[in-house]
Amino acid sequence: MKETAGAQRLIVMKFGGTSVGSAERFRQCASIIARTAKHDRVIVVVSAVAGVTDLIFRMLETARTGDAAATELHLKKFESIHQTVIAELFHGLRPESALNFAAQVLGQLRSSCMALLALRTDVPAQTQDALVSLGERISAFLLANYLCQNGTGSEFIRAEAAIVTDNTFGNATPDMAATAARCHHVLLPITRRGHVAVVAGYSGATPEGQTTTLGRGGSDYSATIIGSAIGADEVWIWTDVDGVLSADPRICPEATILPEITIAEAVELAYYGAKVIHPKAAYPAIQAGFPIWIKNSFRPEVPGTRIAPVVPSEARPAESPVKAVTCVTRAALIMLVTRGDVHPAELIGKLFSRFGQERLDMLFSMQSSPDHTLGLVMREEDSAHAARLIQNTFRIELAQGLLEPISVQNNVGVIAVLGEAMKGTCGVLARLFSAVARTRISVIAAAQGASQLSICFAVPSETCATVVRAVHAEFCGPQNSPPPPEPAVIETATEAR
Ligand code: ADP
Ligand code: ASP
Numbered sequence: 001m002k003e004t005a006g007a008q009r010l011i012v013m014k015f016g017g018t019s020v021g022s023a024e025r026f027r028q029c030a031s032i033i034a035r036t037a038k039h040d041r042v043i044v045v046v047s048a049v050a051g052v053t054d055l056i057f058r059m060l061e062t063a064r065t066g067d068a069a070a071t072e073l074h075l076k077k078f079e080s081i082h083q084t085v086i087a088e089l090f091h092g093l094r095p096e097s098a099l100n101f102a103a104q105v106l107g108q109l110r111s112s113c114m115a116l117l118a119l120r121t122d123v124p125a126q127t128q129d130a131l132v133s134l135g136e137r138i139s140a141f142l143l144a145n146y147l148c149q150n151g152t153g154s155e156f157i158r159a160e161a162a163i164v165t166d167n168t169f170g171n172a173t174p175d176m177a178a179t180a181a182r183c184h185h186v187l188l189p190i191t192r193r194g195h196v197a198v199v200a201g202y203s204g205a206t207p208e209g210q211t212t213t214l215g216r217g218g219s220d221y222s223a224t225i226i227g228s229a230i231g232a233d234e235v236w237i238w239t240d241v242d243g244v245l246s247a248d249p250r251i252c253p254e255a256t257i258l259p260e261i262t263i264a265e266a267v268e269l270a271y272y273g274a275k276v277i278h279p280k281a282a283y284p285a286i287q288a289g290f291p292i293w294i295k296n297s298f299r300p301e302v303p304g305t306r307i308a309p310v311v312p313s314e315a316r317p318a319e320s321p322v323k324a325v326t327c328v329t330r331a332a333l334i335m336l337v338t339r340g341d342v343h344p345a346e347l348i349g350k351l352f353s354r355f356g357q358e359r360l361d362m363l364f365s366m367q368s369s370p371d372h373t374l375g376l377v378m379r380e381e382d383s384a385h386a387a388r389l390i391q392n393t394f395r396i397e398l399a400q401g402l403l404e405p406i407s408v409q410n411n412v413g414v415i416a417v418l419g420e421a422m423k424g425t426c427g428v429l430a431r432l433f434s435a436v437a438r439t440r441i442s443v444i445a446a447a448q449g450a451s452q453l454s455i456c457f458a459v460p461s462e463t464c465a466t467v468v469r470a471v472h473a474e475f476c477g478p479q480n481s482p483p484p485p486e487p488a489v490i491e492t493a494t495e496a497r
């Protein structure tokens with residue numbers, strides 16, 4: 001349900017880890033928020049300080065395995081990262097509440113680590129979620145406190161108070177109706193008071209109040225879940241690049257900014273490895289119909305990329321059919337070969353329903369009928385789980401020789417090229433694979449998405465960067481540059497004022 005307050009828009013902005021990576025970065029976020037809050041109602045979602053979530057995961061691993069010295073080192077690092085930020089950020093201000101808050105969180109982490117060191121058991125999933133989400137809790141508190149001390153009224157909100165999820169710890173799904181009720185009750189009164197609500201990203205809680213997390217990189221998702229829950233006009237995701245680029249700039253320095261992409265393109269891009277937006281973050285925006293902006297907190301004057309909630313009626317004429325090239329560098333190819341007289345669809349049906357139950361995602365799959373082979377390309381981190389599942393599900397078929405021993409090939413990379421304009425355009429595959437052929441790298445497997453929005457193919461992992469650059473040069477090089485965006489698009493671009 002949309003709430004209108006005069007001409008004021010309701011904006012949810014999310015700041016990623018690098019955007020709160022230091023005291024200076026916190027100040028920059030605060031200045032962006034303060035400027036926007038002069039005109040609009042603002043709800044902020046914050047990630048942990050860069051590297052902190054990884055650090056907590058490492059800490060839990062060393063505690064679980066009984067390595068007390070390494071655990072202590074990690075705890076000390078956690079403490080010093082936050083103490084440094086607090087000392088620099090609150091220099092000349094009042095740092096007491098920030099220090100107390102950080103000390104409390106550190107105390108919680110320390111006592112949990114001591115218990116794990118003593119027990120040496122696996123970390124229960126709910127304990128892990130309660131602990132890995134603590135980085136966000138501190139950074140949200142620090143930002144809210146800093147804003148207040150600098151004259152922007154703001155209130156810190158724990159993620160658990162805003163987002164209600166199921167109990168799939170580590171990869172929870174939001175209950176949108178319950179979340180909307182919570183957010184209306186907790187967040188909107190804050191904006192009505194003219195204050196900024198600063199919510200910890202990445203996590204939520206079950207209806208019983210147990211902390212859950214939304215998956216790694218999940219603060220983007222927190223922002224769009226909240227955006228949908230409160231009927232936001234727009235969600236702005238502040239990060240460390242100028243927007244969505246035609247390729248990961250770390251792989252392809254010549255990648256260019258895409259002024260606008262469709263939400264379907266964003267979904268594909270994220271699914272195939274572009275970290276700039278979380279794969280699930282688009283769904284709440286699709287349902288609620290608001291645009292998402294990707295913006296650079298280091299260069300707020302750059303308009304960024306608008307992810308349009310609806311597909312534009314027609315592609316711009318001079319546009320290249322391929323908008324972006326992306327890759328997953330760590331994937332695996334699992335091959336299943338059935339005996340000739342076994343109907344593969346039967347096996348596939350059984351297999352895919354088990355994958356669904358276990359929430360295992362495939363990057364792509366291909367089936368070739370004459371030799372009864374099914375190839376599954378998955379993220380490497382899922383491949384061992386998938387292989388075990390196949391062994392268990394087809395124990396009898398494997399024992400009877402109806403299914404040959406499965407093979408798992410690691411060190412595979414998946415490249416995806418995508419763009420709405422590929423739909424119905426002739427010759428894209430020919431151009432794509434000619435560009436790959438010129439690199440002399442051979443393709444292991446390939447598939448075109450049924451929506452014709454993306455084509456993905458697998459190559460040896462170590463060749464990913466070369467192939468991405470070659471394909472990018474073919475479709476997104478200077479000769480393919482789209483015309484400059486129309487002024488109207490930029491003007492409605494809700495640039496931070
Ligand atoms: P944050 O900490 O702000 O959430 P992330 O590291 O999760 O930031 O995502 C931003 C990073 O995503 C960029 O630094 C960039 O290297 C990477 N990236 C990968 N593919 C793309 C792409 N197509 N466009 C922009 N950035 C990309
Ligand atoms: N801090 C969390 C992570 O590193 C969530 C996020 O940054 O979006 O996964």
Ligand code: MG
Nearest residue numbers: 016217275276
């Ligand atoms: Mg991220």
